[in-house]
Amino acid sequence: xxxxxxxxxxxxxxxxxxxxxxxxxxxxxxxxxxxxxxxxxxxxxxxxxxxxxxxxxxxxxxxxxxxxxxxxxxxxxxxxxxxxxxxxxxxxxxxxxxxxxxxxxxxxxxxxxxxxxxxxxxxxxxxxxxxxxxxxxxxxxxxxxxxxxxxxxxxxxxxxxxxxxxxxxxxxxxxxxxxxxxxxxxxxxxxxxxxxxxxxxxxxxxxxxxxxxxxxxxxxxxxxxxxxxxxxxxxxxxxxxxxxxxxxxxxxxxxxxxxxxxxxxxxxxxxxxxxxxxxxxxxxxxxxxxxxxxx
Amino acid sequence: xxxxxxxxxxxxxxxxxxxxxxxxxxxxxxxxxxxxxxxxxxxxxxxxxxxxxxxxxxxxxxxxxxxxxxxxxxxxxxxxxxxxxxxxxxxxxxxxxxxxxxxxxxxxxxxxxxxxxxxxxxxxxx
Numbered sequence: 001x002x003x004x005x006x007x008x009x010x011x012x013x014x015x016x017x018x019x020x021x022x023x024x025x026x027x028x029x030x031x032x033x034x035x036x037x038x039x040x041x042x043x044x045x046x047x048x049x050x051x052x053x054x055x056x057x058x059x060x061x062x063x064x065x066x067x068x069x070x071x072x073x074x075x076x077x078x079x080x081x082x083x084x085x086x087x088x089x090x091x092x093x094x095x096x097x098x099x100x101x102x103x104x105x106x107x108x109x110x111x112x113x114x115x116x117x118x119x120x121x122x123x124x125x126x127x128x129x130x131x132x133x134x135x136x137x138x139x140x141x142x143x144x145x146x147x148x149x150x151x152x153x154x155x156x157x158x159x160x161x162x163x164x165x166x167x168x169x170x171x172x173x174x175x176x177x178x179x180x181x182x183x184x185x186x187x188x189x190x191x192x193x194x195x196x197x198x199x200x201x202x203x204x205x206x207x208x209x210x211x212x213x214x215x216x217x218x219x220x221x222x223x224x225x226x227x228x229x230x231x232x233x234x235x236x237x238x239x240x241x242x243x244x245x246x247x248x249x250x251x252x253x254x255x256x257x258x259x260x261x262x263x264x265x266x267x268x269x270x271x272x273x274x275x276x277x278x279x280x281x282x283x284x285x286x287x288x289x290x291x292x293x294x295x
Numbered sequence: 296x297x298x299x300x301x302x303x304x305x306x307x308x309x310x311x312x313x314x315x316x317x318x319x320x321x322x323x324x325x326x327x328x329x330x331x332x333x334x335x336x337x338x339x340x341x342x343x344x345x346x347x348x349x350x351x352x353x354x355x356x357x358x359x360x361x362x363x364x365x366x367x368x369x370x371x372x373x374x375x376x377x378x379x380x381x382x383x384x385x386x387x388x389x390x391x392x393x394x395x396x397x398x399x400x401x402x403x404x405x406x407x408x409x410x411x412x413x414x415x416x417x418x419x420x421x
Contacts, residue, residue, distance in 0.1 A: 032344060171342055174344065175339070177344070177345065178338065192303055195302050196342060197342075197344055199344045199347065216307035216309060216310075216350070228400050274400060275396075276393055276396055279307075281304060281305045284305070
């Protein structure tokens with residue numbers, strides 16, 4: 001089994017709304033995958049299917065080699081999940097809650113728990129019901145990783161954490177990847193964080209899969225071209241199919257291009273122009289992957 | 296040897312690493328036989344995915360810059376002097392490419408541009 005999560009033509013409909021539209025996905029073992037998409041694109045729904053919390057309208061979902069609907073003790077004990085909406089037992093203290101959850105796992109790593117409490121700065125005596133959103137996220141993360149999961153699923157885990165704690169969490173995830181040889185799936189709007197640690201990017205747009213590619217390949221695919229004409233004005237519009245966006249001002253232009261089909265040499269000769277290229281980072285290419293219109 | 300990566304530059308991190316290691320070898324900071332930190336160490340130090348680092352190492356091995364040894368740290372390979380000189384020239388060419396474009400854009404005569412470079416080189420000799 002070289003994939004930990006696999007879907008075939010996964011479709012989920014809520015009445016008229018198509019939340020997931022024929023998703024074919026295969027998540028390779030021992031990698032960190034970033035799940036990207038705008039609000040309402042289907043990220044949380046996809047995660048819920050992975051965990052067997054929702055069942056597909058059509059198609060199949062397999063998690064760790066088992067149909068997600070039949071996930072049982074043997075699989076669940078190897079999965080860690082931090083949902084977007086965290087519901088814990090409000091009346092316990094942090095310490096009590098940690099002890100309570102640890103009882104369910106024979107492999108609970110007390111050293112890791114203590115270290116994370118310290119690094120993420122979470123007070124064990126606080127009452128769970130009184131925790132801020134950020135601190136609740138920290139607790140949910142600690143609860144999800146101390147049993148050394150083989151598959152760790154994090155739905156927007158960093159949205160309410162400060163930059164210092166976020167940095168420590170990212171470092172910790174890299175460590176989990178190596179130490180536990182785990183597979184980590186993380187959804188986030190904080191693209192700068194995602195870019196730092198992921199090796200693979202999956203992007204959803206209105207329930208459709210619009211990217212399923214290595215981060216390096218994506219970076220090599222999209223670029224910005226600064227163009228200067230050698231003689232006279234540039235055309236008012238470039239019709240080449242690899243041009244995704246264009247801004248032309250007389251002799252100068254700025255284009256966003258898909259390198260896969262672009263050929264600079266030919267372009268320079270055809271348009272009597274010089275081209276300087278700059279690759280795009282994840283934040284800059286994200287709008288090119290998803291549609292600009294709202295939900 | 297100091298390695299610095301910018302994960303937010305559009306240049307894939309593995310390429311940034313390759314370029315810096317190539318430069319360190321070409322400039323003599325790294326000599327043949329020198330050990331390179333392990334994937335694990337670099338991953339923790341730079342805060343980047345270990346796969347990215349092993350990808351850079353694998354490609355540098357293909358290029359003949361590094362030698363990976365199972366269970367041992369990778370080392371810098373010995374290269375013939377003419378090969379080393381060729382990579383130095385290539386690196387300089389890459390660095391000057393955007394400058395060449397700028398020369399065109401400014402409408403400067405190539406001879407003038409070369410004169411500027413020569414002057415800078417002389418100044419830097421001191």
